Amino acid sequence: MTLSLIDTTVFVVYALALVAVALWVSREKAGHNKDTKDYFLAGNSLPWWAIGASLIAANISAEQIIGMSGSGFAIGLGIASYEWMAAITLIIVGKYFLPIFLQRGIYTMPQFLEQRYDHRVRTVLAVFWLGVYVFVNLTAVLWLGALAINTIAGVDMIYGMIFLALFSVVYSLYGGLKAVAMTDIIQIFVLVAGGLLLSYICLDLIGAGEGVIAGFVTLTEQVPEKFDMILSEDNPHYVSLPGLSVLVGGMWIMNLSYWGFNQYIIQRTLAAKSLEEGQKGIAFAAFLKLLMPIIVVLPGIAAVVLAPELERPDQAYPSMMQLMPVGVKGLVFAALVAAIVSSLASMTNSISTIFTMDLYSYYKKNETQKHYVTVGRVVSLVSLTLAVICAKPLLGQAEQAFQYIQEFTGFFTPGICVLFLLGMFWKKANANSAMVAALGSFLLSIVLKYLWPELPFMDRVGLVFILCVILAVVTALITGGKDQENAVNLDDIQFKTRSSYNVAAIAVICILIALYSAWW
Incomplete structure (x- = not known):
């Protein structure tokens, strides 16, 4: 299938x-020439609306849209827990983590680890994150x-990857984080x-032209098994979403690691004008997550009814896009590409930041500031080239790419959470721990x-987190x-938030309670 001339025109106009x-x-x-603060942290000039939009645009990409829609096709609404639980995770990050990071004036997450522990920890985690981001x-x-x-x-797969890589380079390589964050406002709207x-x-379509409400009711009646938020043990997908663990178990560790300590996500909050602007941006992003x-x-769930013959779950979203009328398809296609190139630009900027600064x-x-910025740009190009070369061997046979990513990162996220959480809130934690x-x-x-x-990977993440806490505490003792000289002095941190932020937090919690009560 190919796009019509009108659809292609809509997309080209958007890209230009x-x-x-x-x-x-x-x-x-x-x-004025860009220095590292301009290129990697947008000169600490981002307003709240740019931060919130950029957080979601960086997060919602191909592995989210295509991968999560595929999981919606295979598993159902339960996969939405990754989105909805992330909303409350963001509120926690804004209140308890961001004040510490901004007070330290850091560029990168590994930089915080050196300030708190030593250069050895910084180097190990920098190399790890570079590997995960690229491969x-x-x-x-x-x-x-x-x-x-x-x-x-x-379009052939290899040409599609080359196009996406070049598109992200064209609009982000010169401008750095500021270009990424400010264009993310357009991206998230589209x-x-x-x-x-x-x-x-x-x-x-499912409602036979009687409207979306009728269509949604029909969908819940035809595939009721796809609307369970908490899966029972006899569900074939329990291993991916093990019951209450999405509320009280390993998903918390996955979310805290991703939203709190993940460079390409947290970087836009580090570029905030102020702590209050960063927190408002995070609250904005939390509400957007509820919508995702x-x-x-x-x-993806609709595809179960409209295209049940799909060979692979990850074909669900593209297949639904084929149902769009001419012109509208071009807009939706532009929206999808918007999400992809936004995340590519965010990731490559973070890769270049970690490599250059850490x-x-x-x-x-x-070296001069100009030299470091040039190195960052070269690293962006190299990382994209490596990713294009390695994409097919690594992901060509994956059934559900979103679940593949979660499983792989689950090997490391428990330890990352432990060393950051103990590093921020326990003064006895040291480099060895x-x-x-x-x-x-x-x-x-x-x-x-x-x-x-047979242990679900999410439960494994929670169990490994507990074991790592024990190991780290015992090692430190x-x-x-004794208290470390470079420990975070919590007395110097402003954890008190404005009433507007507190109201937003309460609203997010109430909405989540309503959602889980309705689809339990």
Whole structure:
């Protein structure tokens, strides 16, 4: 299948407009050259609305839209827990984590680890994150994005990946984080509008033209098993979403690691004008997360009725897009590509930030700011090239890419959460305890995966987290057991939030209670 001339025109106009806006916001005053703060942290100038939009645009990409829709097709509404539980996770990050990070004035998450522990911990985690971002996140976004383009426009997979990589480079390589964050405002608007339109048309088709409400009722009647938020043990997908663990177990660890300690997510909050602006942006993103399942999960469930013959779950979203009328398909296609290139730009900017600021600058201490920015741009290009080359071998045979990503990152996230949480809130944590938690997380996860294969990976994440906490505490007590000089002084941190933030937090909690009560 190929796009019509009208659809292609809509997409091309969108792409050109995006590049034009990116170049406009990236322009510099005469005589001023971008330094590392400008390129990697947008000069600490981002307002709340840009932060909130950019957080979601960075998060919602091909592995979310294509992958989560595929999981919606295979599992059902239960996969929305990743979105809805993330909303309350964001509130926690804004209140308790962001004040610490901004007070420390950091560029990267590994930089905080060096401030709190030592350079050894910083280096190990920097190398780990570079590997995950290039060989897991970038490859997943490129592969699934190319799959969507192939299904909708008939473009060969390799050319689709090259196009996406070049598109993200064109609008982000010069401007850095500011270009990414400011264009994300356009991206998220197009993404939400296009996604809501797709869901509307799918439900209207299921309702035989009687409207979306009738379509939704019909959908719940035809596939009631797809509307269980908490899966029972006899559900064939219990291993992916093990019952109450989505509320009280390992999903908390996955979410805290992703939203609180993940460089390419947290970086836009580090670029906030102020703590209050960052917190308002996070609250805005939390409300957007509540909306996301309508955009990314519902079309996948609708595909069970509209296209039950699909060979693979990850074909659900692209297949639903084929139902769009001429012109509208171009808009929805633009929305999908918007999400993909936004995440690619965010990831490559974070990869270049970590490599340049955490590794390269340590060995090349006296170079100019212009030199570091140039290195960052080169690293962005190299990382995209590697991801294009490795995408097919790594993801070509994956049934549900979203679940693949969660399973892989689940080997490391327990240890990451332990060393950050203890590093922020327990003064006795030291570098040795951090290394034990980081390495123990991977080793314990491997051992449990093969010795206890029937244990759901989310439960494994929770169990490994508890074991890593024990190991880290014991190690810290054995190797000194005293408060560290570089520990975070919580008395200097402003944890008190404005009443508007508190109202937003209460609203998010109430909405989540209502949602889980309705679909329990």
